[in-house]
Amino acid sequence: MRIEAFLRESPMFTVKRASRHFDRVAADAFSADGLGFMEGLLLAAIFFEAPRPIKPSHLAETFATTRGNVSHAISSLEAKGLVQRKIDPSDARGYLLALKPPGKRCALRVIAAFDRMQRGFEQKVGRAALTEALDAIRALESCKHI
Amino acid sequence: MRIEAFLRESPMFTVKRASRHFDRVAADAFSADGLGFMEGLLLAAIFFEAPRPIKPSHLAETFATTRGNVSHAISSLEAKGLVQRKIDPSDARGYLLALKPPGKRCALRVIAAFDRMQRGFEQKVGRAALTEALDAIRALESCKHI
């Protein structure tokens, strides 16, 4: 088989390449705010949850990643003055996250960018096909090992 | 909107999460050989092209990445004793890549793992749906900016 045909049929490579592409697109879109893709998503998540503050563990679960990873990303957002950690009054082990005013403005820009991208996607492949494709990709994630 | 609904409809996040999942699956499958996902793909690419040796620039194009990136990965594969660089007799600027015997055996394991994964995917979502989903994902890559 030719490698090109192999890659073309491979969900793993197709998904990986698309992921890289989206990283570049997001980095480009958020370059003014100096955010990465994941940072933008976290900011959007905190915004959507407002005014209810959100816990890091909730974010880790939502984004299917580790707490350590979220902790690092939040530290980065905090260093940029976008997010604030406050001790959770109901559980002093944990923290609650809230947007600072610049973070709120930044989140709005991020969400607007995601929305524009979403419209571009739906225009490109159609809403129904997009939904089906995402369902298929999600289903692949249940293949846990080779 | 809830962040969960936002993420569910977002191709960018769905694709990114799946990409991370595949990274973990591949790292797990290739752990005995100490290969990453991309290293495995490169090895498979060189194997598929054999006996015709392959140029790094060809790999960079095939995998939609930079030459620098390929150069790093090849160096890593070379350090593991899997791949060999030879000066291209027809163009002394370039190199030709070939598998050393351990690299060949390793490539066979890698390809077998990819094939098992592929069968798992097709069993999970069906061959037709898989093809459609990949076509949709590829189409999204033509959205160049937000």
Next chain:
DNA sequence: GGATATAGTTTACTCGATCAATCATTTAGC
């Protein structure tokens, strides 16, 4: 022959992710 283009490497850097160790607090068991 000299300017320019090309192949590849190198260096430094970023981002996202993971792991193990650690700390503080909460909960559970006795």
Next chain:
DNA sequence: GCTAAATGATTGATCGAGTAAACTATATCC
């Protein structure tokens, strides 16, 4: 009530992959 175990989160070290720019060496074109 007090200790032991579980939990929420941070830290620090490390990794893989990717990028960009500078650089070397060779090839090509006029």
